Structure formats: structure tokens, C-alpha cells
Amino acid sequence: MNSKSLKGLALCASILGFSIPAHAADTELKIFVSSQHHPEVWRKTFDQYEARTPGVKITIEPGGNTSEAQAQYLNTVMSAKDTTLDVLMLDVIRPAQYAAAGWTSEFQAKDIEKFLPTYTEANTVDKKVVAVPAFADAMFLYYRKDLLDKYGVQPPKTWDELAAAAKKITEGEGRPDLQGLSFQGKAIEGAVCTFLLPYWSQGKTLVENGKLNFDHAAAVKSLSLWKSFVDNGVAKKNISEVATDDTRKEFQAGNVVFAINWSYGWSSFQGKDSAVVGKVDVARLPAVAGGDQATCLGGWEFGVSAYSKHQEEAKKFVGYISSPEVSKYMAVNGALLPTYADLYTDADVVKAAPWFANALPVVETAKARPVTPRYNEVSETIRTTVNAVLAGVTSPEEGATQIEARLKRILR
Amino acid sequence: MPISERDETHLPKWTKWLDLSDRALAVLLLAPAALLLSLIIVYPVARLIYTSFFSLSLTSGLPAEFIGLENFALMIDDPVFWETLWNTVLITIITVPGALIVGMALALLANLPFATQWPVRLSLLIPWALPLSFAGLIFAWFFHSQYGVVNDVLVRLGFEGIIWFNSPNWAFAAICLTIIWKTSSFMALMILAGLQTIPRSLYEAADVDGAGRIRQFFEITLPLLKPSIVVALIFRTITALQTFDIPFMMTAGGPGTSTATLAMYIHQNTVSFLDLGYGSALAVVMFALSMAVTAVYLRIIRAKD
Numbered sequence: 001m002n003s004k005s006l007k008g009l010a011l012c013a014s015i016l017g018f019s020i021p022a023h024a025a026d027t028e029l030k031i032f033v034s035s036q037h038h039p040e041v042w043r044k045t046f047d048q049y050e051a052r053t054p055g056v057k058i059t060i061e062p063g064g065n066t067s068e069a070q071a072q073y074l075n076t077v078m079s080a081k082d083t084t085l086d087v088l089m090l091d092v093i094r095p096a097q098y099a100a101a102g103w104t105s106e107f108q109a110k111d112i113e114k115f116l117p118t119y120t121e122a123n124t125v126d127k128k129v130v131a132v133p134a135f136a137d138a139m140f141l142y143y144r145k146d147l148l149d150k151y152g153v154q155p156p157k158t159w160d161e162l163a164a165a166a167k168k169i170t171e172g173e174g175r176p177d178l179q180g181l182s183f184q185g186k187a188i189e190g191a192v193c194t195f196l197l198p199y200w201s202q203g204k205t206l207v208e209n210g211k212l213n214f215d216h217a218a219a220v221k222s223l224s225l226w227k228s229f230v231d232n233g234v235a236k237k238n239i240s241e242v243a244t245d246d247t248r249k250e251f252q253a254g255n256v257v258f259a260i261n262w263s264y265g266w267s268s269f270q271g272k273d274s275a276v277v278g279k280v281d282v283a284r285l286p287a288v289a290g291g292d293q294a295t296c297l298g299g300w301e302f303g304v305s306a307y308s309k310h311q312e313e314a315k316k317f318v319g320y321i322s323s324p325e326v327s328k329y330m331a332v333n334g335a336l337l338p339t340y341a342d343l344y345t346d347a348d349v350v351k352a353a354p355w356f357a358n359a360l361p362v363v364e365t366a367k368a369r370p371v372t373p374r375y376n377e378v379s380e381t382i383r384t385t386v387n388a389v390l391a392g393v394t395s396p397e398e399g400a401t402q403i404e405a406r407l408k409r410i411l412r
Numbered sequence: 413m414p415i416s417e418r419d420e421t422h423l424p425k426w427t428k429w430l431d432l433s434d435r436a437l438a439v440l441l442l443a444p445a446a447l448l449l450s451l452i453i454v455y456p457v458a459r460l461i462y463t464s465f466f467s468l469s470l471t472s473g474l475p476a477e478f479i480g481l482e483n484f485a486l487m488i489d490d491p492v493f494w495e496t497l498w499n500t501v502l503i504t505i506i507t508v509p510g511a512l513i514v515g516m517a518l519a520l521l522a523n524l525p526f527a528t529q530w531p532v533r534l535s536l537l538i539p540w541a542l543p544l545s546f547a548g549l550i551f552a553w554f555f556h557s558q559y560g561v562v563n564d565v566l567v568r569l570g571f572e573g574i575i576w577f578n579s580p581n582w583a584f585a586a587i588c589l590t591i592i593w594k595t596s597s598f599m600a601l602m603i604l605a606g607l608q609t610i611p612r613s614l615y616e617a618a619d620v621d622g623a624g625r626i627r628q629f630f631e632i633t634l635p636l637l638k639p640s641i642v643v644a645l646i647f648r649t650i651t652a653l654q655t656f657d658i659p660f661m662m663t664a665g666g667p668g669t670s671t672a673t674l675a676m677y678i679h680q681n682t683v684s685f686l687d688l689g690y691g692s693a694l695a696v697v698m699f700a701l702s703m704a705v706t707a708v709y710l711r712i713i714r715a716k717d
Binding site for chain 2: 079373
């Protein structure tokens, strides 16, 4: 080999040498982030990742403000096999469906072991890890500490105790706009949890190993319980119009004694627009008489799009944004519940959100809604029936029969 | 010299291609439009009908499978299908005549000799120009049980407020009122255009003959408006059969499924459930329904000619 060709080779090498990092810098990962979960705070963790991983650039695609709006958008994009999205932030009810449709790629089993066990379960379908948790959530019972103290009432352990306490307080206060209990009766996702809370509390499950495991009597009891709250004036008459954020607003305005809501309520209740600052506490949701206290598992997960052209980079990135470090950062700065058990007692987290210490047992025992690819249909069936029962269009007995008939068809 | 005997030998051979018969020319001129229509209408409709014979659900992860008429058989057993179909028909029966009557009144009003015409015309146009979903949202607030203006007025008048969206009948009434408000301006515009083609001299002649206002309306205005009314009715009926936006924004089909329309059920099956097979079968039913209604109207027009 003569010197000339050596020089040429060196030149080539130097060009390649320069061009490889330049090319790698083009790896752009696009992440779909739900708009209601502080994209601006997530952005800071993405900046961190960019700083420590040269050659990767992260851009955010903001989703809608509700889980439904995000699902509508993603359904279209993913059906079209769009390659521009790499990482998807998904409501906990979606990963199973997306995996079945072939829209997300599988993670390794070891990626999921370190999280809270409830999330390991919620993200594993047929022994396949379909997503990893971003942050945790569950439904809580918010209550007016000041009013309960005034009337010498303990936080209720059963729904009957709650109804009695609500009656005592609302009658004592004598304000017509004070509601005893606010929950979700509109035909939205929250109404699915509304149905499941007393149903689960009776020790029943809805789906076992992908098969329907419906208990008619328990379903009638659950629907009757909610209807009785409307009929007895514990909840307001138009509860069938109430969505999750309506509950939040009404409690925040000081018009509700007990409210069922997700963890996001807490920071609003302590915020500057709140009439109930310092008057709120959180408890586990009550049980039916003789049953166990049960709550609904929420939270959002990270999935990697099957159509992403950067599978390895995307998974590495998800590894970072689901790490304890980021989970802690989001707990402190975004008030999002951590996905690791030990973070709930972490000094910095407890300092930023003291009530997280009480939240751990709630999240740990929360139950996941049915994990099935046809979840949307299951959800639609339950929420429209709950709505119809609360509006008095359907009786609890008929409602339970309808749910059973439709679910049988969906989960056949 | 007759054309057939014309000497063509001195013309270049290729010009023969330019000498088209009338039929060939017609085909050639219509071809672009036909091609475009088949791309944007015929192909999608054919594809829809084709898909309706398949089991194709994206959430199942299974490939499409030919199942013949099974989707249609499922439909017959599906109570929600019948409920949404009935709701759709009911909305059509109520809101089409409703919009016609209100629209006619508005058109007659706008046709009065105002000094300045544009404020009247503009106020007629605004509901029509407003997107359907906005109208739905606005009226959802109007009818809100606690913060709505409708209940506020009712309470001030000494009635009890109604929880509109808590009862199927009230919710249905609220939706129909909104649709009539939204669509009567389109009716009015169509009828107004018709009104302005009626020569003033006919009314003058009727005045001379001693016919009163009401007699004039039924003997002159209405018969001469018939073509405009029929066209307006065709458009309005078809859009009524496809009602989606307003109930979707106002009640999302609730309470339960008591105000859901067929279009909403199609949307739910295809977009939310990703069940393209069943969704297509439902859409085929709606397509057939629209075709049938159009055929009836066209027959009425033809009978008049």
C-alpha cells in the first residue's frame, strides 16, 4: 500500500470520524406527554437526559387534557403506523390494548421488577412486559377535617358510616349548597371506578385470566349503593352530570364534605384559589359493611411505539425517565406519586408532599381495572350503565343484567 | 357536398383521432370528473361495504377474516344499535319539520322590506356559520342544571329548574331544540333565495283580485317555493340522519345511551373500539338509509315535473 492510498484512507477515516457523531446527533426522540401531567416539569428531566446522553434530542408532543382525548389522537396515529412518535405516555388502562394491537414493543422482564408490585401486575399481559410506570395514582377519599372535627365524626370506614356522617354534617350546617359526597356519575372513565369500588369491596373480581367473572348480586349491590346516595340526598340529584374535575372544583369551593378523587386534587385543594386550604385530609376509600376497603389504581405508563425507528434509544430513554431519580424529581416538583415504594418515605418527598406517607398503603392495595385489549368496550358498558342508573333511567337490577349481557359479548 | 363524401385523403392520418363523435367527446369530457368521483366516493363506499363482511378489530391483534353477514346478524341482536337507530329517526322526524317551520318564518321575516337589509341577513347567517360542535358546547351550558341560563329563567319565572341531562326526555328535548336553532338558518337561507325569485307582480295582481295575505301565502308563495323547500329538505334530512356533533357535545349519548345516535355509535365502534368490521356494517346501514331517503325525495321532485 503506497503512501498516497494511505493518505486517502486517512482522509476517509477522518471524514467518517467526524460524520458519525454528527449523524448520531440527529437521533431525535419524540415523546407523547399527557397535557394535564406537567409537561413543563417533565421537560426538565428530558433536558437532564439530553445533557448526559450526547447525540440524543428529545421533543415533546403534547397530548390532550383528558385520557379520552389522548386515546382518540393516538388511535388515529397508531392505526396509521406513524413512525414519528417514539415514546408514549399512556393511561394505565391502555398498555394492554396497545400491545394487543401491536402498537407497542415489549420490554424485558427485569425492567419492571423494581417498581411497586401493583404496577408490575398492571403492565404485564400474558407474561409480557408491555410498558413501565411513569407515576402512580389511586382514588382517595378527601374529606373536610374541620367539619368532621366540628361534629365529632371519625373518618368513615364503611359507606354506611360515610352516609351517616354526611347526613349529620349537611343537616347540622343547614346550607342547601353543601353536598355530602361528590363522586363521578357522568359517563366518563371515572364512573368505571365508581362502579368497581363497592364491587371490589365485596371481594369480587370482574375479569379473571381474560375471562369474565361477573357477580350479579355484587353488581346490584354496588349500583344500589350509589343510587341510594342520590335518593337519600347524600349526593346531589344531578350527580349523573358530574365528571372528575367537577368533583375537584366543587370540593375546592368548599361545597362538599366527602369527595372521591385522584391524587391531583390535593395540590389544587392547597392552592391559592382554594377555599379549603388546611381543612382537608385524605383517607382510604370506605368498604361495604363486612367487606374490605378497596380503591381504583390509576397512574400513567411509558410505552415504546412499535413503529419507532429508534427502538434501542427509546428504551434507554424510558429507562431513565422511569428511574427512581426521575420519579423522585416528579414527586417533589410535580406532585406525582412515585412508582417506587421507598420514595414515599424519602425525606425530600415527604417535605414537599407530607401526605404521600399516608398514600403508600392506598396505592399498594389499589386494584387495577380489567387488563384486556378490549378495555374500551368494557369501560363504555360500565360507565353508560352507571350513568343511566344514577339518572334513574335504569334500575340497579336491570343495570347489572345489562352490564353482564354486554360484557359477556365483549369478553367471549 | 354531403359530409360523408368529403375527401379526407389530404389530411394527415393522426387528425382522424381528433374527429370524435359526440358520444366519445362526452365520455372524454366527463372522464376527469368520473375519475375523481370514483376515487373519493365510489372507492370508499365500495371499500366500506367490503369491510362490513369481515371481522376486523385492531384490538384483537388477529388478521381480518371473512365472516359473511355475521356483522349484520350481530346488529340485529344488539339493543344499542336499535336504540341509536330509533333515536336517529326520532331526531329526523322532529328536527326536520321543526327547522322547516322556523326557517320559513325567519325567511318571511327577512324578506320584509327593511330599510337596511344586512343586519337581518347577518343574524340569519350566524347560526349557520357556527361550527356544530361549538353550538353543542354553547347549548350544553345553556341547559346546565346549575349554571345554565335556561334554568335561571325558569326559576325567575317561578318554575322549578330542570336537570335537563338527567332525564332521557328532557335531554332529548334540549338536543332537538339546539338542532332546530342551528339548522333553521340554513333552511331560511334556501327559502329566502326562493322567495326572491317570486315576481312582485303576482302579489299585486292578487291584491287587485282581493285575495288576503293568508290566501296569497298559500296560493302564491308556497307553490312557487316548493322546489327550494324540497332541495332544502333533502339536505336537512340527510344531515339529520347523520346527526353527531350536537348530541356528542351536549350529552355524549347520556343518560345511559338514551340520546346516542347511529353516527355516534359508528364513531364509537370504529374510533374508540377500533372494531372496523362492525363499524363498517353499521355505516352501511346508515348509507342505505340516506340513499333510501334521497330516492324518496327525488321521486317527489320527478313526480312534480
